[in-house]
Amino acid sequence: MHSDVPKQDKDHSVINVTGLVNRFGSHIVHDHLDLTLERGEILGVVGGSGTGKSVLLRSIVGLRRPNEGTIKVLGTALHELDETERSRIERRFGVLFQQGALFSSLNLQENIALALIEHAKLPREDAEHLARVKLSLVGLPPEAALQFPESLSGGMIKRAALARALALDPDILFLDEPTAGLDPIGAASFDQLLVTLRNALGFSVFLVTHDLDTLYAVCDRVAVLSQKRVLVVDTIDKVAQTDDEWVQDYFHGPRGRAAQHAHTASSPTTDSPE
């Protein structure tokens, strides 16, 4: 599936993290961590619990100011910008947090329109029209536009949250555990949707996940966080060969082997033209 990656310009990475340090009191989470997200790629970020995946994501999207280091997003160092300039760059991000975070008092169309009214200053009618387009983009039926989050399945909520993250046509999509809580069929269908949209729209994806099936199905590269840094970042097959205890347990334990077999078995079918 990842053979379909849009053409990448290796000189134009969209995120450059250099020498990142994050600490909470005496607890050092990141110690001079470096990482790059290339234009158009889906980068999976994995690591044991507490290795700092979410803190890294929050630092990059500007929700946490790092103690040291530089984070360049789309060529600009975020933390050097004033509020107005930063929000201009941040509009080019789409973020989907683990807890979907749709407003329960708004229907789906209103949830998505809100971002368009607030940030793109669209009139309500245009915003709601565009919201319906986004909902259909993520595969939701027209009638879902008027439904409220509480009446939807977990899979539909994830899709609606993705539609909202895509509302402003982002250059970079940040996803924190997007398939958590979905059954395997719902998760596989979300993975497929993500690849389809990335191929069609060309955005870059920073994906934090524990889901091995997702890693095999969607990621062009995988970064492993360990010992306060990026231990390795490469294609999943190369990462899986890294001589590290956590990597070996993760990729070659029972779940890792099952995910790899499932991917190998499905590859010829998914890669062949329809």
Ligand SMILES: Nc1ncnc2c1ncn2[C@@H]1O[C@H](COP(=O)(O)OP(=O)(O)OP(=O)(O)O)[C@@H](O)[C@H]1O
């Ligand atoms: N606001 C905070 N105050 C203090 N410590 C924090 C704070 N946020 C995160 N941490 C600590 O930073 C470390 C990294 O947390 P983070 O949530 O990024 O881990 P993670 O890799 O995403 O873990 P998981 O896979 O379990 O979600 C943890 O030890 C956590 O307790």
